[in-house]
Amino acid sequence: MPNPLLMKLEQFAPLSLHEQEQVTELTCRRRATFPPRSDILREGDHAETIHIVIEGLAARYKNLPDGSRQITAFLIPGDICDLEVFVLGEMDHGIQAISHTVCAVVPAERIKELLTELTSLTRALWWSTMTDSAVLRERIVDHGRRDARERLAHLFCEMLTRYQVVGQAPGDTIPFPLTQEELADATGLTSVHVNRTLRMLRDERLVEIRRGELHILDAAKLKQVAEFDPTYLHLKNGRAEREHAAAAPLNA
Amino acid sequence: MPNPLLMKLEQFAPLSLHEQEQVTELTCRRRATFPPRSDILREGDHAETIHIVIEGLAARYKNLPDGSRQITAFLIPGDICDLEVFVLGEMDHGIQAISHTVCAVVPAERIKELLTELTSLTRALWWSTMTDSAVLRERIVDHGRRDARERLAHLFCEMLTRYQVVGQAPGDTIPFPLTQEELADATGLTSVHVNRTLRMLRDERLVEIRRGELHILDAAKLKQVAEFDPTYLHLKNGRAEREHAAAAPLNA
DNA sequence: CGTCGGATTGAAGATACTCAACATGAGTGG
DNA sequence: CCACTCATGTTGAGTATCTTCAATCCGACG
Numbered sequence: 001m002p003n004p005l006l007m008k009l010e011q012f013a014p015l016s017l018h019e020q021e022q023v024t025e026l027t028c029r030r031r032a033t034f035p036p037r038s039d040i041l042r043e044g045d046h047a048e049t050i051h052i053v054i055e056g057l058a059a060r061y062k063n064l065p066d067g068s069r070q071i072t073a074f075l076i077p078g079d080i081c082d083l084e085v086f087v088l089g090e091m092d093h094g095i096q097a098i099s100h101t102v103c104a105v106v107p108a109e110r111i112k113e114l115l116t117e118l119t120s121l122t123r124a125l126w127w128s129t130m131t132d133s134a135v136l137r138e139r140i141v142d143h144g145r146r147d148a149r150e151r152l153a154h155l156f157c158e159m160l161t162r163y164q165v166v167g168q169a170p171g172d173t174i175p176f177p178l179t180q181e182e183l184a185d186a187t188g189l190t191s192v193h194v195n196r197t198l199r200m201l202r203d204e205r206l207v208e209i210r211r212g213e214l215h216i217l218d219a220a221k222l223k224q225v226a227e228f229d230p231t232y233l234h235l236k237n238g239r240a241e242r243e244h245a246a247a248a249p250l251n252a
Numbered sequence: 253m254p255n256p257l258l259m260k261l262e263q264f265a266p267l268s269l270h271e272q273e274q275v276t277e278l279t280c281r282r283r284a285t286f287p288p289r290s291d292i293l294r295e296g297d298h299a300e301t302i303h304i305v306i307e308g309l310a311a312r313y314k315n316l317p318d319g320s321r322q323i324t325a326f327l328i329p330g331d332i333c334d335l336e337v338f339v340l341g342e343m344d345h346g347i348q349a350i351s352h353t354v355c356a357v358v359p360a361e362r363i364k365e366l367l368t369e370l371t372s373l374t375r376a377l378w379w380s381t382m383t384d385s386a387v388l389r390e391r392i393v394d395h396g397r398r399d400a401r402e403r404l405a406h407l408f409c410e411m412l413t414r415y416q417v418v419g420q421a422p423g424d425t426i427p428f429p430l431t432q433e434e435l436a437d438a439t440g441l442t443s444v445h446v447n448r449t450l451r452m453l454r455d456e457r458l459v460e461i462r463r464g465e466l467h468i469l470d471a472a473k474l475k476q477v478a479e480f481d482p483t484y485l486h487l488k489n490g491r492a493e494r495e496h497a498a499a500a501p502l503n504a
Numbered sequence: 505c506g507t508c509g510g511a512t513t514g515a516a517g518a519t520a521c522t523c524a525a526c527a528t529g530a531g532t533g534g
Numbered sequence: 535c536c537a538c539t540c541a542t543g544t545t546g547a548g549t550a551t552c553t554t555c556a557a558t559c560c561g562a563c564g
Contacts, residue, residue, distance in 0.1 A: 002418075002419055004418040004419075004420075007417065007418045007419055008380070008417055008418055009376040009379075009380065011417055011486075011487055011488055012375075012376050012379040012380075012486075012488065013372070013375075013376065013379075013488075015372060015373075015376070016372070019372050019373055022373060023373070036429070056427075057427060057429055057430075059434065059437075059438070061437065068437075069437050070437060070438075070440065071434065071437045071438035072388065072391070073384070073387065073388065073391070074411065074438070076411070076414055076415060076418065076420075077418050077420065078417070078418045079384075080377075080380060083377065083380075083381060084381075098429050098430055098434065099427065099429035099464070114371075114373070114374055114377075117369075117370070117371065117374060118369070118370070118374070119366075119369065120265070120267060120268070120271050121271060121274060121275070121366070122366055122369060122370070123264075123265075124261040124264050124265065124267070125332075125335065125366075126378070126381075127261075127264040127265075128260070128261065128264075128332060128335075129335060129336075129381060129382065129385070130381065132325070132331075132385065133381070133384065133385050133388060135325065136324065136325065136385060136388040136389060136392065137388060139324070139325070139392050140388065140391050140392055140395060140440075143392060143395035143396050143440060144395050144437075144439070144440025145440060147519070147520090148519080148520075159326065159328070162328055163328060165259065165260055165263055165330070166254075166256040166259045166260055166328065166329050166330045167254055167256075167259055168256075168328075168329065175308075175309060175351065177288070177309055177350050177351035178309075178350055179541085179542065179543090180542075180543065180544095181542080182311065182323065182350065185313065185320075185321050185322060185323045185396075186311070186322075186323035186326070187396070188322065188392075188395060188396025188397060189520075189521090190520075190521060190522080191542090191543085192520090192521075192522080192523095192544085192545090193519085193520055193521070195543065195544060195545085196520095196544090196545085198543095199544080199545095212351070234263075234264075235263055236263055236264065236265075399551075399552095400551080400552075431509085431510065431511090432510075432511065432512095433510080441552075441553090442552075442553055442554080443510090443511085444512085444513090444552090444553075444554080444555095445551085445552055445553070447511065447512060447513085448512085448513085448552095450511095451512080451513095
């Protein structure tokens with residue numbers, strides 16, 4: 001059986017014989033098997049290992065409060081499950097085996113070796129791309145399992161938080177130069193439907209868009225409508241996190 | 253005006269004074285401004301610089317053949333536009349300024365310095381996470397701008413290609429142990445609608461699911477239905493790419 | 505042979521779309 | 535300063551896709 005991770009990585013660039021051995025060693029040392037429908041990783045896990053799918057099929061997924069769920073990605077042989085926990089701290093989603101699945105388990109030390117190679121700056125850039133991915137996954141959940149009102153509310157909450165991170169959200173007001181057409185392109189709706197939904201949110205006194213700015217009138221209520229949980233943004237030290245703690249009764 | 257990239261990165265971990273200077277230097281050397289609705293980067297670009305949003309708002313987007321488009325992410329101050337081109341080769345999507353936008357432009361040499369720091373293996377891992385992001389973006393397009401039939405067809409095409417990369421798609425047949433319920437969770441539909449749509453595809457003799465396997469009966473036609481363009485998977489050396497070139501008249 | 509999860513089908517209803525008209529408001533030129 | 539224009543926003547009516555709920559079927563497995 002050829003090594004699927006090796007085959008995959010060689011799509012990118014041919015590896016030297018030494019590197020090939022490195023990969024093989026990485027994936028053959030320790031294995032774990034998971035029966036169908038069992039959890040490989042749960043939301044909140046902060047494992048000291050990483051898992052690479054060798055055989056079988058697994059799915060990344062997020063559960064929603066209403067019981068529905070959204071699968072954001074399928075993991076086939078060669079795919080890495082949880083590279084991000086080493087950078088982001090904890091899993092913001094779960095991974096489940098779909099069929100009988102065999103994973104290579106790479107111990108903490110090996111990963112830490114790789115990470116110490118990196119400078120703080122490279123590591124920070126890596127963190128940045130990984131949070132970007134988390135945002136993309138959340139957008140998939142938006143499109144797959146939330147209706148127009150929730151979707152817009154969620155987008156607004158996310159933008160507010162992100163602007164808070166860079167210190168540009170005074171008084172829960174953020175720059176918002178988007179046309180409704182563009183907002184529709186972002187949310188996967190039509191501009192007509194965005195218009196009607198925006199009107200609902202305005203009538204509820206939740207938000208208001210005026211002169212290129214989005215005024216969030218009732219952040220706590222909006223977060224409730226959106227079922228907004230900022231965990232996926234992986235904030236650690238920032239002002240945004242403190243403001244969430246203060247404003248959102250959801251997290252209590 | 254505080255440096256937004258600095259503020260963002262410090263969400264991850266406090267940076268030393270030296271690193272702070274490094275970031276500042278990176279973002280202040282060269283700037284470019286973009287008027288509203290102008291392109292910052294176009295699909296297909298393979299720039300020798302990277303762009304970081306300093307002021308304004310920009311959007312990542314993909315255009316579809318039918319003229320619709322899907323915005324996959326908004327870029328606010330501190331966000332990096334195109335870190336991936338250095339690893340993936342070329343942009344698989346465009347970036348447009350929404351408002352008047354100022355970007356820091358970091359020259360090629362600085363990035364190459366960062367990259368040479370990395371071993372081939374770390375670089376390959378980075379490539380892997382970046383293609384994963386590209387797949388997530390494509391899933392957003394699926395959910396936002398394709399109907400059930402196109403969405404399923406597109407997922408099937410993607411899975412086929414990914415299995416080909418790791419050499420596990422003999423005769424256009426791939427493992428497919430998913431229930432329709434799980435397929436629904438992945439596509440953002442209900443299992444009932446997945447069932448009906450699957451029936452359509454079966455009646456058209458495009459695909460067939462039997463005993464945990466997906467048989468793709470007419471790959472060329474399926475790719476046409478899905479408007480499948482494998483560019484976003486960033487294949488370079490692989491068998492999958494050769495098979496695409498042979499099978500898909502779309503690419504001719 | 506019975507049971508149970510998953511697949512399939514039908515019918516009714518909701519969310520979101522299309523098409524089309526009309527309003528508003530900023531900017532332009534007479 | 536007003537009329538005109540053009541892009542954007544707003545609203546209505548009819549329609550389509552997709553959902554919900556419910557019944558039935560099928561096949562694997564004890």
